[in-house]
Amino acid sequence: MTRPAFHLAFPVDDLARARAFYGGVLGLPEGRSSDGWVDWDFHGHQVVTHLVAGPGLGAAGHGTVDGRPVPVPHFGLVLDVEAFHDLARRLAQAGTEFVIEPSLRFEGQPGEQWTMFLLDPAGNALEFKAFRDESRLFAR
Structure with a gap:
């Protein structure tokens, strides 16, 4: 059985x-592409960047998580802890400006996780996170 992909x-x-x-x-x-879009293999999931002119790019607002403003809407991916820190280093080396720097939140709680938020060049908000214990992904 293959895992579901989005x-x-x-x-x-x-x-x-x-x-x-x-x-x-x-x-x-990179997967398929045309003059107007590019498919990306996002860790087994399909993300497509579509060329769009005019307004409508970027985050619409902010919500609050653990006392910090997070961009909404945003798209995220759960990585393992090692992959999270490897990506954080690569992003920092590339000069990425983080909305929320790589940090640990909910420490000692069921949802303890590493998280970081950033914007792509068009202003789309991305979150990457990693749980110390992935079985706690939906724990309360």
Whole structure:
């Protein structure tokens, strides 16, 4: 049995910058593409960056999690702890400006996790997180 995969589409205003970020900085393999979109293998899931002109890019607002503002809407991926820290280093080396720096939240609680938020070049909000104990992903 294969695991379920999701498909998500993001608006971007520049496919070359999207390729540099998603392919270069995040290191995602590129799939099919056209003059108007690029498919990315997002750890076994399909993320598509669609070229969109005009307004509508970026986060619409903020919610609050653990006392900190987080961009909404946002898209996230749960990684293992080692992959999370490897990605955090790669992002920092690329000069990424974090919305929320890589940090540990909910320490000592059932949902203890490493998290970081950043924006892609078009302003789409991304979250990456890692649970010390992945079996606690939905723990209360």
